[in-house]
Amino acid sequence: MDFSLSPRAADLRDRVRAFVTDEIEPVEAAAHARITRLRESGGDSWTPDPVIAELQAKAREQGLWNLFLPAAHAGRYAADFGTDGGEGLSNVDYAPVAEAMGRSFLAPLVFNCNAPDTGNMEVLLRYGTPEQKEQWLEPLLRAEIRSAFCMTEPDVASSDATNMAATARVEGDEVVINGRKWFSTGIGNPDCKILVFMGLSDPEADRHSRHTMVLVPRDAEGVKVERMLSTMGYHDEPLGHGEVSFDDVRVPAVNVLLGPGRAFEIAQGRLGPGRVHHCMRAIGLAERALELGCARAVGRTAFGKPIANLGGNRERIADARIAINRSRLLVMHAAWLLDQGMSREAYSAVSEIKVEVPNMALGVIDMAIQLHGAAGMTDDFPLAAAWVGARSLRLADGPDEVHRNVIAKIELGKHLA
Numbered sequence: 549m550d551f552s553l554s555p556r557a558a559d560l561r562d563r564v565r566a567f568v569t570d571e572i573e574p575v576e577a578a579a580h581a582r583i584t585r586l587r588e589s590g591g592d593s594w595t596p597d598p599v600i601a602e603l604q605a606k607a608r609e610q611g612l613w614n615l616f617l618p619a620a621h622a623g624r625y626a627a628d629f630g631t632d633g634g635e636g637l638s639n640v641d642y643a644p645v646a647e648a649m650g651r652s653f654l655a656p657l658v659f660n661c662n663a664p665d666t667g668n669m670e671v672l673l674r675y676g677t678p679e680q681k682e683q684w685l686e687p688l689l690r691a692e693i694r695s696a697f698c699m700t701e702p703d704v705a706s707s708d709a710t711n712m713a714a715t716a717r718v719e720g721d722e723v724v725i726n727g728r729k730w731f732s733t734g735i736g737n738p739d740c741k742i743l744v745f746m747g748l749s750d751p752e753a754d755r756h757s758r759h760t761m762v763l764v765p766r767d768a769e770g771v772k773v774e775r776m777l778s779t780m781g782y783h784d785e786p787l788g789h790g791e792v793s794f795d796d797v798r799v800p801a802v803n804v805l806l807g808p809g810r811a812f813e814i815a816q817g818r819l820g821p822g823r824v825h826h827c828m829r830a831i832g833l834a835e836r837a838l839e840l841g842c843a844r845a846v847g848r849t850a851f852g853k854p855i856a857n858l859g860g861n862r863e864r865i866a867d868a869r870i871a872i873n874r875s876r877l878l879v880m881h882a883a884w885l886l887d888q889g890m891s892r893e894a895y896s897a898v899s900e901i902k903v904e905v906p907n908m909a910l911g912v913i914d915m916a917i918q919l920h921g922a923a924g925m926t927d928d929f930p931l932a933a934a935w936v937g938a939r940s941l942r943l944a945d946g947p948d949e950v951h952r953n954v955i956a957k958i959e960l961g962k963h964l965a
């Protein structure tokens with residue numbers, strides 16, 4: 549195993565880290581306050597803060613743009629698209645860059661490296677036709693438009709993707725779409741123009757060949773955002789999570805991705821690197837929480853001592869450091885395995901980190917909140933929002949239990965063979 553970064557990746561990590569600290573963290577509080585003010589006054593909290601576009605322009609100019617684009621898939625984009633083609637980093641090289649971005653809720657957007665756009669861009673890159681790439685991928689790479697991924701449904705247990713009941717039936721040269729999705733992240737953004745929709749196309753086929761992925765323009769007739777959902781009181785502007793109905797939506801059959809019945813193939817390709825990105829960002833978040841917690845604990849006194857020296861706080865801080873470092877090694881291991889190609893070991897490793905890291909981050913953030921006292925519960929610090937983000941990650945991209953099941957299946961398989 550070799551986790552050493554290439555000199556180019558180390559340079560990018562340092563530059564991203566400096567950009568986050570110098571340019572993004574100082575504007576975070578004002579960006580958050582703006583959203584709260586607009587929401588509370590009934591204003592438009594969804595249109596992205598102009599500061600995001602300003603910072604995006606700077607990041608793009610400095611080549612800190614689309615760094616998620618993997619070496620293996622970048623192809624002509626790496627060669628022909630200059631900055632927009634990313635740097636063709638391996639998963640090992642991208643992991644610490646993603647960690648640096650995870651420190652701030654704004655940073656992934658600023659570098660055009662935010663979910664779900666990254667996963668959707670990867671899907672288009674790997675499976676899109678030249679026309680689909682030109683129409684949707686290229687404006688996504690330039691951050692001119694945004695996207696959403698519509699798989700989860702309110703009426704079925706969506707942790708089992710074979711349950712998806714909304715339909716995408718191919719009729720002649722059209723696909724007819726009906727049903728309801730929810731937790732479609734990104735659909736609150738007025739720039740969201742394209743949806744990657746997963747629907748049942750052939751109920752009689754083998755369970756992994758029943759579903760189709762299709763590109764649905766956000767403004768197609770019959771697409772309606774019924775409501776925006778909150779997660780523990782947060783609305784996650786400017787992306788948001790929407791409940792969306794599809795009522796006899798018709799799109800051309802050329803909008804099908806890869807081919808009818810091939811949604812599972814696409815979903816598998818989409819999620820491996822995406823989960824590594826989520827986990828590295830969660831490690832960045834945990835690092836920031838630990839820093840805030842330590843600063844508070846040495847800077848405030850109770851019972852005649854710094855809070856750091858009271859009770860078991862030093863031990864809790866030490867355990868947080870151990871937990872973060874352990875998680876990082878697991879993520880680097882998963883990234884390294886993915887770079888060697890998809891294997892059972894890589895599948896297991898990706899599920900291992902998907903269980904380990906959000907739970908680790910929750911523990912560290914909770915400790916930092918406790919060290920802050922009541923202040924930790926307010927939005928004066930980014931800790932409450934960070935806790936909700938980490939909590940969401942125990943569900944998004946598959947609940948812990950589903951990932952544990954994957955790990956156990958692979959482990960037990962060794963003995964059944």
Ligand SMILES: Cc1cc2nc3c(=O)[nH]c(=O)nc-3n(C[C@H](O)[C@H](O)[C@H](O)COP(=O)(O)OP(=O)(O)OC[C@H]3O[C@@H](n4cnc5c(N)ncnc54)[C@H](O)[C@@H]3O)c2cc1C
Pocket residue numbers: 664696697698699700701704705706707708730731732733734779789940941943944945946947949950953
């Ligand atoms: C913030 C956030 C953003 C999201 N963004 C998106 C998005 O952009 N697009 C999208 O399509 N979806 C998105 N999701 C949805 C997410 O992927 C689903 O919530 C997840 O797959 C679980 O599906 P479900 O909610 O229907 O839970 P269910 O399938 O109803 O499962 C409920 C619970 O059952 C238990 N369970 C399930 N399977 C097992 C098992 N095998 N063993 C033991 N227990 C089990 C688990 O405790 C699980 O949490 C998002 C979710 C959140 C919270």
